[in-house]
Amino acid sequence: MLTSEHAIVVFEGRRACPDRLDRGRHGHYLELAGRMLAVYRSGTGSTRRELHRSIEGIFSEEAECPLRRIRSFCKLLDEAGEYRGDPKGRAAELRLKVFGFAADSHPLVRHPDRMFETGETEVKREISELVGRPWLDLSAELYADVMDFQILESFEGYEGGAEELLSRYNVAQLQACLYRAESVTVVASGDFKTILRHAKLAGLMHEIVRLGPSKYRMELSGPASVLTVTRRYGVSFARFLPALLSCRGWSLRALVRTPWRTRAELRLSSRDGYRSHLPAPAEFDSTVEEAFARKFGQQRDGWKLERESEIVHRGQQAFFPDFVFRHEDGTEVMLEIVGFWTPEYLEAKRELLRRLRPARLLVAVAEKSLRRGARVPEGFLVYKTRLKIAPVLEALERFRD
Numbered sequence: 214m215l216t217s218e219h220a221i222v223v224f225e226g227r228r229a230c231p232d233r234l235d236r237g238r239h240g241h242y243l244e245l246a247g248r249m250l251a252v253y254r255s256g257t258g259s260t261r262r263e264l265h266r267s268i269e270g271i272f273s274e275e276a277e278c279p280l281r282r283i284r285s286f287c288k289l290l291d292e293a294g295e296y297r298g299d300p301k302g303r304a305a306e307l308r309l310k311v312f313g314f315a316a317d318s319h320p321l322v323r324h325p326d327r328m329f330e331t332g333e334t335e336v337k338r339e340i341s342e343l344v345g346r347p348w349l350d351l352s353a354e355l356y357a358d359v360m361d362f363q364i365l366e367s368f369e370g371y372e373g374g375a376e377e378l379l380s381r382y383n384v385a386q387l388q389a390c391l392y393r394a395e396s397v398t399v400v401a402s403g404d405f406k407t408i409l410r411h412a413k414l415a416g417l418m419h420e421i422v423r424l425g426p427s428k429y430r431m432e433l434s435g436p437a438s439v440l441t442v443t444r445r446y447g448v449s450f451a452r453f454l455p456a457l458l459s460c461r462g463w464s465l466r467a468l469v470r471t472p473w474r475t476r477a478e479l480r481l482s483s484r485d486g487y488r489s490h491l492p493a494p495a496e497f498d499s500t501v502e503e504a505f506a507r508k509f510g511q512q513r514d515g516w517k518l519e520r521e522s523e524i525v526h527r528g529q530q531a532f533f534p535d536f537v538f539r540h541e542d543g544t545e546v547m548l549e550i551v552g553f554w555t556p557e558y559l560e561a562k563r564e565l566l567r568r569l570r571p572a573r574l575l576v577a578v579a580e581k582s583l584r585r586g587a588r589v590p591e592g593f594l595v596y597k598t599r600l601k602i603a604p605v606l607e608a609l610e611r612f613r614d
Contacts, residue, residue: 231390249378258364289378290368314339377490381490388452390469399433400430400464409421409524433450458487459491502535515542538609548575573612575593580596
């Protein structure tokens with residue numbers, strides 16, 4: 214991710230507009246991005262400072278390109294590379310040894326003459342003999358603890374080429390804008406499970422409000438927000454964003470602090486064309502779920518089948534049934550399909566369901582996961598290799614009765 218120093222945000226009235234490169238105004242950036250990638254792909258052995266100067270040279274004739282944009286590209290490219298650092302902290306010790314020896318021969322010159330007799334090449338040769346290593350190796354490690362002088366060892370990022378680099382830049386500017394966010398609201402009509410899971414992974418607490426069938430509003434906040442707004446709080450939002458961008462059917466509204474201590478809104482949705490580097494969530498968690506959904510179809514015997522369209526929640530705990538059946542008469546039944554489970558998993562699932570107490574829940578359990586002679590509780594279906602339609606419909610009708 215970028216840092217706050219890389220953020221480019223224009224505030225238009227009460228709207229926050231992060232910097233974004235598009236095909237209309239910035240079509241020529243594809244060629245520039247290709248050149249930047251070429252610099253890094255052929256730049257192994259170069260220092261970070263040398264690579265950055267090469268990137269600056271690419272933009273030397275781009276008069277309307279702000280310096281922060283160039284530095285943002287350098288940061289994103291650096292993150293995709295591996296640099297030789299100084300993990301054992303030997304660079305400072307090596308400098309003391311090299312400079313201490315060279316001090317006796319000061320001043321050093323490249324071309325000795327009658328006034329300055331000590332040549333740089335000769336002293337470097339003597340230091341190499343003293344240390345027992347070639348000067349090229351020594352010079353590479355002399356400033357290994359200084360970022361500008363670290364050497365690029367490999368670069369394997371952005372296999373998608375120039376378009377991927379520009380797309381990552383646009384997302385990174387969105388993330389940098391969220392560093393200043395005080396609150397984030399997500400309205401979702403799809404991929405609830407993935408959105409909420411990544412919100413939790415980012416350390417965000419949530420409050421969920423149902424707006425209608427298959428539509429929820431999620432108020433996201435972090436533990437730090439209870440006392441004060443901190444940068445760490447904004448970083449949590451930024452970490453959550455790429456996962457959100459990979460999902461479907463959502464809109465986002467963030468309240469962002471401006472440099473003038475006022476507030477502006479950042480509005481975003483899944484229709485805005487931002488691309489995440491994360492893969493889109495899988496439609497099904499297992500082949501059993503996929504096979505059942507394909508065979509059942511969208512509607513059968515008055516029952517309409519929906520995939521993960523409901524959330525059962527209380528506080529910070531939430532449960533996502535695999536399917537929801539809605540009958541023409543208004544009856545709703547949730548279905549959870551469980552394949553392999555351990556006793557610990559089963560106990561955790563039972564405890565979660567006990568706390569949440571969903572009114573109408575049907576659980577399908579793989580026969581191979583049950584212990585011999587185990588009692589099957591009411592509301593549970595047992596299947597062998599695949600879940601059949603007939604017993605599910607029979608169980609659904611019992612809920613109607």
